[in-house]
Amino acid sequence: MTMINETVDVNAFYFKGTGAIKSYPRQIQFGNKQYTFQNGLRHLVRRGQRIFELFDMTDGQTTFRLARMNDEWRLIATKTATQS
Secondary structure, eight states, X not given: OEEEEXXXXXXXXXXXXXXXXEEEEEEEEETTEEEEOSEEEEEEEEETXXXXXXXXXXXXXXXXXXXXXXXEEEEEEEEETTOO
């Protein structure tokens, strides 16, 4: 994985689930490029008293690991299909 750890803008969301509906990022702006995700996974992480969400989202070629704490989104890392 290529570590990035920078704040990003989430431009769109999608929702899924029955009962407790969860939101997922659909599109982010990073640098001068916009990325649209096809699907992904959501994980809840607890560190001491803090709870935050991690998302592993893919655009079909690259996997993006995003973290949401409060209303801030961070791009933690990326991994292309060719990286091991």
